[in-house]
Amino acid sequence: MKIGVLGAGQLGRMLALAGYPLAKDFVFYDMSGNPSAGIGETIVDPEGTRLGDFLSQVDRVTYEFEHLPVEVASELEKHKPVHPCPRALEVCQNREAEKTLFGQLGIPTPKWQVADNAATLKAAAKSLGCPVVAKSITEGYDGKGQAVLRSPEEAEQAWQSIGHPRVIVEKFVDFRREVSIIAVRGEDGDVAFYPMAENTHHEGILRYSIAPAPDLQPHIQADAEGYIKALLNELNYVGVLTLELFETKDGLMANEMAPRVHNSGHWTIEGAMTSQFENHVRAVSGHPLGNVSARGLSCMINIIGEHGDIERILELPYAHLHLYNKGERPGRKLGHVNVLADSYEELVWRVKNCAEFLPGCPDFISSLTAKG
Ligand code: AMP
Numbered sequence: 001m002k003i004g005v006l007g008a009g010q011l012g013r014m015l016a017l018a019g020y021p022l023a024k025d026f027v028f029y030d031m032s033g034n035p036s037a038g039i040g041e042t043i044v045d046p047e048g049t050r051l052g053d054f055l056s057q058v059d060r061v062t063y064e065f066e067h068l069p070v071e072v073a074s075e076l077e078k079h080k081p082v083h084p085c086p087r088a089l090e091v092c093q094n095r096e097a098e099k100t101l102f103g104q105l106g107i108p109t110p111k112w113q114v115a116d117n118a119a120t121l122k123a124a125a126k127s128l129g130c131p132v133v134a135k136s137i138t139e140g141y142d143g144k145g146q147a148v149l150r151s152p153e154e155a156e157q158a159w160q161s162i163g164h165p166r167v168i169v170e171k172f173v174d175f176r177r178e179v180s181i182i183a184v185r186g187e188d189g190d191v192a193f194y195p196m197a198e199n200t201h202h203e204g205i206l207r208y209s210i211a212p213a214p215d216l217q218p219h220i221q222a223d224a225e226g227y228i229k230a231l232l233n234e235l236n237y238v239g240v241l242t243l244e245l246f247e248t249k250d251g252l253m254a255n256e257m258a259p260r261v262h263n264s265g266h267w268t269i270e271g272a273m274t275s276q277f278e279n280h281v282r283a284v285s286g287h288p289l290g291n292v293s294a295r296g297l298s299c300m301i302n303i304i305g306e307h308g309d310i311e312r313i314l315e316l317p318y319a320h321l322h323l324y325n326k327g328e329r330p331g332r333k334l335g336h337v338n339v340l341a342d343s344y345e346e347l348v349w350r351v352k353n354c355a356e357f358l359p360g361c362p363d364f365i366s367s368l369t370a371k372g
């Protein structure tokens with residue numbers, strides 16, 4: 001079976017790496033002109049004239065990034081199965097549609113309103129109560145196109161800095177930590193949930209994911225599973241779906257979802273019985289889902305901007321290195337290290353040790369380190 005992947009970045013690369021042992025082949029379709037998957041065949045098509053060529057080579061289509069035109073996915077769907085469905089893409093590309101769907105399914109979110117000029121932004125900030133976060137409705141990711149307003153008076157400046165015709169304004173959440181849940185749904189409707197991860201961001205980019213999230217109360221995992229299951233079933237979804245959430249003292253609030261394998265699930269490559277990548281390939285191909293249990297305790301460390309002392313990391317007996325074969329550039333995701341341990345104490349020690357070889361890696365701050 002040949003799987004066509006829209007997008008050709010590191011997520012596509014890792015999908016292919018997981019799919020080859022299952023005898024899958026991959027063809028990537030890249031509209032950015034800058035593919036980095038470096039594996040399988042890649043059709044580079046910034047003009048969008050070679051879709052027919054792509055289609056003729058593949059049996060099924062999936063995607064590894066969500067910022068591609070929905071029309072492309074809908075057109076492809078007329079000819080070949082496309083998993084997940086284009087509606088999932090449509091919802092994820094628009095924060096207003098996404099938060100509306102969450103509300104319809106009873107998934108809690110921060111209180112929100114929409115604004116389409118500086119005056120309505122100011123009014124929204126007043127009525128929600130500052131601080132609030134304003135985010136462009138479309139095209140935002142990794143904290144880009146966002147501004148925090150500490151008072152309604154900052155509306156004009158925030159509006160200018162975002163530079164987008166429509167924004168969503170959210171009440172700022174006083175969260176304990178950021179967490180995510182990754183689930184997979186098969187063609188037959190079977191659903192499996194990975195243990196949740198605790199995620200630490202720095203300058204808007206994910207740096208560390210610990211899984212299973214330490215000290216997670218079982219009802220929190222159960223709530224998250226209920227929310228993501230509602231989304232999977234509503235969208236008649238096939239493949240891996242990620243839901244990012246805030247954990248507060250009153251429970252969970254959803255932030256956003258991603259219709260794909262996710263950076264906060266990279267720990268599953270060695271840390272789970274079946275990785276998120278293999279399970280996505282299984283689902284998209286119509287196979288049964290694999291076991292999603294954790295093998296132990298894991299922490300994923302992202303390698304951002306510079307590679308650091310790769311040779312020293314390779315010497316660590318508990319570290320698994322994954323490089324994406326990309327050039328160094330500030331803020332760019334170049335790879336990740338999965339660190340495994342039998343106890344959280346050991347995990348902290350190992351992660352700190354490993355992070356020393358990664359220049360620019362922020363201190364390991366998490367619920368584990370906060371306890372001292
Ligand atoms: P997003 O692009 O929506 O994932 O936001 C990027 C980051 O901004 C999140 O990972 C949070 O750290 C922070 N953030 C986003 N929305 C809120 C919110 N309503 N309250 C507090 N922090 C937020």
